Amino acid sequence: MDQDSLPVVSVITPSFNRVxxxxxxxxxxxxxxYRQFEYIVVDDGSTDGTWEWLNRIDxxxxxVFTHTNRKNRGQSASINLGLRHASGRYVVILDSxxxxAQGALAGHVEVLDKNPSVGMVYGQGYAVDEGAARLYQLFPSTHQEESDPxxxxxxxxxxxxxxCMFRKSVISKVGQLEETFRAAQDHDFVLRIAEVSQIAYSGVECFYYRKHGGTISANGKLTRWQNGFKILExxxxxxxxxxxxxxRRRAVLYFRLGQVYFEKRMYVKAIFSFLTCSLLDPRRAIDVGLKGAKRPEMSVSTIHE
Structure with a gap:
């Protein structure tokens, strides 16, 4: 195939029951x-008609891809399947x-083309409601990237x-997403990229985070923070x-575990977690607590910290 006919960007969306x-x-x-892209959608064994709907797209x-026997294998495995089929030199991973945002691909292709040392670029995003009305922006106007893991x-x-937009050669260097993680795999992934290459903030409006009824349950949050310890190790x-x-990172993880245990009314474990957090980093424990108590919906870290 002629190199000029290959897509520059591979956009990958894993989907499970999001028809x-x-x-x-x-x-x-x-x-x-921006038109030089392919869009890879991986169905993760959906049972709500997603697979049938995808196969009607002309x-x-x-x-469109799925796992062998249309098995449900999780988000990481679905993204990895998409990566194995991706032919672009840049990759975008977009949840279903x-x-x-309009201009996301064009803006970030330009950044990566001009900066070969940058392995990942990310831009400004907004949380939006179910009607796509903006609720708040994810980064303050003063946000700067230090490229510090x-x-x-x-x-x-x-x-x-x-x-984000990722350079595929850097993904090849760090490896694909960790399939044993069913939560927090995105943090592990971007962290590995930041450890081996420069990362940059473009300021380009590129992404809308849709807030809807399918919020993370207490059990889902517990898995996220438990995986946080594995990621830290x-x-x-x-x-x-x-x-x-x-x-200091361990202190934050204990604080977040304490919040989940409190939500689940597991008060002994909650108290132990809060005390451990305070012993590890008293000042940061207070800062994180105040930040969450003030306006948690405005904090980037309250989504995936």
Missing amino acids: DLLPATLDSVLSQS DPRVK DDLL NRLLLDCYIVSPGL RAAARYPYPRSTLR
């Missing part, structure tokens, strides 16, 4: 002003309930891979993070 939300997601991709840019490990401020073994960074 009600997926059409808008698909439209946000297919309506991009657009050569859309490529989120939206790309320590900061990303501590604060998890890149709340969704949908904000792997990060410490992989990269020379200072001990202070690791200790």
Whole structure:
């Protein structure tokens, strides 16, 4: 195949039982002003008609895949299947309930083309309601990227891979998403990329995070924070993070566990988690607590911290 005919960008969407939300997601991709892309949608064993709906799409840019025997294997496995079929030199990973902003692909292709040392670029995003009306922006106007893995490990401020465009050669270097994680795999993924390449913030309006009824349950939150400890262990073994960074991140994880245990009325475990957090990093425990108590809906970190 002629190199000029290959897509520059591969957009990948994993989908499980989102037939009600997926059409808008698909439209946000297919309506991009930048045209040199392929759109890979991976159905993860849906039972709500998603697979049948996908197979009725008549657009050569859309490529539909599923797992063997249409098995449900989780979001990471679905994204990895998409990555194995991706032919673009850049990759966007967009959840099936989120939206790309107009100009997202064009803006970030330009950044990566001009900056070969950058392995990942991300832009401004907005939380939106079910009617796509803006609720709040994800980053303040003063936001700057320091390309420091320590900061990303501590604060998890890149709340969704949908904000990002990745250089596929860097993904090949760090490896695909961790399939044993059914939560927090996105944080692990962007962290590994930040450890081996430069990351950049473009300021380009690129992403809409749709808030809807399918919120994360208490059990889902518990899995996320428990996986956070595994991610921290792997990060410490992989990269020379200072001990202070690791200790402070561990404090945040115990704080978040305490919140979930309290929500589940597991008060003994909640108290133990809060006390452990305070011993590890008293000042950060207070800061995180105040931040969540003030206006949690305005904090990037309350989505995926």
